[in-house]
Amino acid sequence: MRVLVGVKRVIDFAVKVRVKPDKTSVVTDNVPHSMNPFDEIALEEAVKLKEANHAKEIVAFSLGPAKNQEILRTALAKGADKAIHLEVDDATYQKVEPFHVAQAIAKLAKDEKFDLVFLGKQAIDDDANQTGQLVAGFLNWPQATFASKVETEGTSHLKVTREIDGGLETIKVKLPAVLTADLRLNEPRYATLPNIMKAKKKPIDKKTPKDLGLDLTSQTEVLEVSEPPTRKGGEFVEDVPTLVKKLKEKGAL
Amino acid sequence: MFILHSRSKSTLVIAEHNNEKLGPITLSAVTAAKKLGNDDISILVAGSNVSKVAEEAAKVANIKRVIIADSDVLKTQLPERVCDLVVASQNQFKFTHILAGATSFGRSLVPRVAAKLSVSPITEVIAVQSEDTFVRPTYAGNAISKIKSKAPVKLLTVRGTAFEQAAATGGSGKGEQAPKADINTDVSEFVGQELSKSDRPDLQSAKIIVSGGRALKSADNFKILYDLADKLGAAVGASRAAVDAGYCPNDMQIGQTGKIVAPELYIAIGISGAIQHVAGMKDSKVIVAINKDKDCPIFQIADFGLVGDLFKVVPELTEAIKK
Numbered sequence: 001m002r003v004l005v006g007v008k009r010v011i012d013f014a015v016k017v018r019v020k021p022d023k024t025s026v027v028t029d030n031v032p033h034s035m036n037p038f039d040e041i042a043l044e045e046a047v048k049l050k051e052a053n054h055a056k057e058i059v060a061f062s063l064g065p066a067k068n069q070e071i072l073r074t075a076l077a078k079g080a081d082k083a084i085h086l087e088v089d090d091a092t093y094q095k096v097e098p099f100h101v102a103q104a105i106a107k108l109a110k111d112e113k114f115d116l117v118f119l120g121k122q123a124i125d126d127d128a129n130q131t132g133q134l135v136a137g138f139l140n141w142p143q144a145t146f147a148s149k150v151e152t153e154g155t156s157h158l159k160v161t162r163e164i165d166g167g168l169e170t171i172k173v174k175l176p177a178v179l180t181a182d183l184r185l186n187e188p189r190y191a192t193l194p195n196i197m198k199a200k201k202k203p204i205d206k207k208t209p210k211d212l213g214l215d216l217t218s219q220t221e222v223l224e225v226s227e228p229p230t231r232k233g234g235e236f237v238e239d240v241p242t243l244v245k246k247l248k249e250k251g252a253l
Numbered sequence: 254m255f256i257l258h259s260r261s262k263s264t265l266v267i268a269e270h271n272n273e274k275l276g277p278i279t280l281s282a283v284t285a286a287k288k289l290g291n292d293d294i295s296i297l298v299a300g301s302n303v304s305k306v307a308e309e310a311a312k313v314a315n316i317k318r319v320i321i322a323d324s325d326v327l328k329t330q331l332p333e334r335v336c337d338l339v340v341a342s343q344n345q346f347k348f349t350h351i352l353a354g355a356t357s358f359g360r361s362l363v364p365r366v367a368a369k370l371s372v373s374p375i376t377e378v379i380a381v382q383s384e385d386t387f388v389r390p391t392y393a394g395n396a397i398s399k400i401k402s403k404a405p406v407k408l409l410t411v412r413g414t415a416f417e418q419a420a421a422t423g424g425s426g427k428g429e430q431a432p433k434a435d436i437n438t439d440v441s442e443f444v445g446q447e448l449s450k451s452d453r454p455d456l457q458s459a460k461i462i463v464s465g466g467r468a469l470k471s472a473d474n475f476k477i478l479y480d481l482a483d484k485l486g487a488a489v490g491a492s493r494a495a496v497d498a499g500y501c502p503n504d505m506q507i508g509q510t511g512k513i514v515a516p517e518l519y520i521a522i523g524i525s526g527a528i529q530h531v532a533g534m535k536d537s538k539v540i541v542a543i544n545k546d547k548d549c550p551i552f553q554i555a556d557f558g559l560v561g562d563l564f565k566v567v568p569e570l571t572e573a574i575k576k
Binding site: 011013014016017019026038097098099102121122124125126127128129130131132133134135136137138141142143144145146148159162163164165166167168169170171172173174177182183184218219220221222223224225226227228231232233234235236237239240241243244246247250252253 | 331332333336356357358360361362363364365366367368369372373374375376377386389390391392393394395396397398399400401402403404439440441442443444445446447448449457485493496497502503504509510512517518528529535538539540541547552553554555556557558559560566569570573574
């Protein structure tokens with residue numbers, strides 16, 4: 001089984017983002033970035049499949065500006081065998097939609113005969129939660145989204161437990177398939193120094209949108225990015241009776 | 254292929270249901286559909302033995318048509334199967350908008366349909382400004398984006414807490430058989446489900462939510478939250494830390510990657526207030542925080558903060574409400 005893992009470079013999850021005064025986007029310059037947490041989980045699961053001899057090769061993929069190579073190196077240090085970087089400039093990247101990323105992934109998956117596409121369930125910047133499902137739709141492959149457990153069933157199927165609103169659901173999908181990882185799937189490993197050194201020797205294949213016949217025409221236009229309404233500062237209450245009294249006054253109890 | 258200006262607007266809402274009852278999120282999606290500014294709203298009910306659900310859907314206010322797909326292969330509503338039906342319905346009726354709730358069902362299905370129709374979907378919509386302009390949160394709700402869609406068909410998932418539920422009665426939608434779809438049952442299969450059972454109200458529709466974090470220290474200690482919740486008729490939620498520590502099941506998680514809630518009253522107990530948690534509850538009407546660390550960020554968004562030991566305060570609060 002060959003696995004294609006999509007990884008996205010996003011503003012680090014611990015950063016409180018700020019909206020630009022001109023309301024075009026959020027401030028990204030000089031802000032710490034890292035691999036999208038859900039993608040780390042997808043990658044970790046792929047590496048586990050390889051360690052269990054179910055996967056033969058893991059290829060990490062990222063679409064974005066030159067800086068995306070940092071996270072591809074991280075992916076290589078964590079166990080990916082090679083990487084593909086689809087490079088676009090900053091201005092183009094601003095306008096890229098999950099739709100385009102999914103088209104690129106679908107094209108690669110088909111051309112290079114991957115058996116499994118593994119992504120995070122959502123990127124913590126756009127919070128779109130679309131790419132995996134779009135890839136599955138483009139390829140007409142089955143999908144297992146929000147995976148919290150992945151088991152192999154022979155060489156042709158995967159049994160996947162999914163996190164759904166009311167609890168958990170288990171499905172079986174036939175390969176080739178698309179999976180998206182939820183938080184509870186695993187605990188991603190840290191890249192060790194020797195592995196970081198080794199990763200420097202692993203290949204990163206550079207591609208352009210043209211190589212994949214990718215049309216980046218926008219279907220959506222961001223008109224404005226604004227700060228959410230802030231909540232009015234509240235008050236501390238002394239004790240439980242005061243709290244109950246205040247809540248009753250407010251009609252909340 | 255797409256002639257936008259010459260056709261009138263029509264919307265398809267994909268019903269969420271368990272083959273017996275219509276999910277409340279469907280009613281929120283109908284409200285969002287109404288805000289698109291057209292009266293031609295259809296509901297697709299795809300499932301097995303769904304006549305009861307279809308009847309319910311027909312009664313929803315403002316519904317013109319109920320498209321019914323009743324088949325054994327649709328029983329578990331796997332996205333691969335429902336997707337083919339939505340596409341077949343789209344081919345027949347040429348809707349301008351297709352909507353579903355932003356639930357695990359809608360989130361799985363809508364982008365797949367979008368790929369088949371070659372359009373860029375817009376997920377987690379919190380406001381409809383016009384037929385092509387929508388508002389959605391990004392960065393865990395710390396930035397709000399206003400987006401204009403140029404897609405020939407608008408595919409949306411809508412956040413339930415952002416739209417009131419449409420009236421469940423008053424409508425008289427006309428029932429209609431769904432077009433035939435060639436459903437591939439070969440690629441995916443439903444194995445089983447393990448649903449959390451609880452007598453408490455559903456998290457996403459509860460008026461009051463009591464929520465616990467890491468400071469509860471054990472699954473057993475969560476009992477004090479259940480006691481308080483039962484006194485209040487409240488649902489119980491949790492932070493990621495509490496779920497990861499195994500204090501409660503993951504479908505109780507509230508936050509950016511869990512459930513988004515907006516009750517009348519949210520009581521955060523032993524929750525520090527990380528960005529990711531706040532993303533899921535900051536639209537609650539009144540927020541109460543109980544925490545022993547007066548500097549934790551949850552107090553910055555709480556209407557009422559009580560600094561104290563939760564193991565003392567919570568039972569005291571339960572007692573106080575009994576009276």
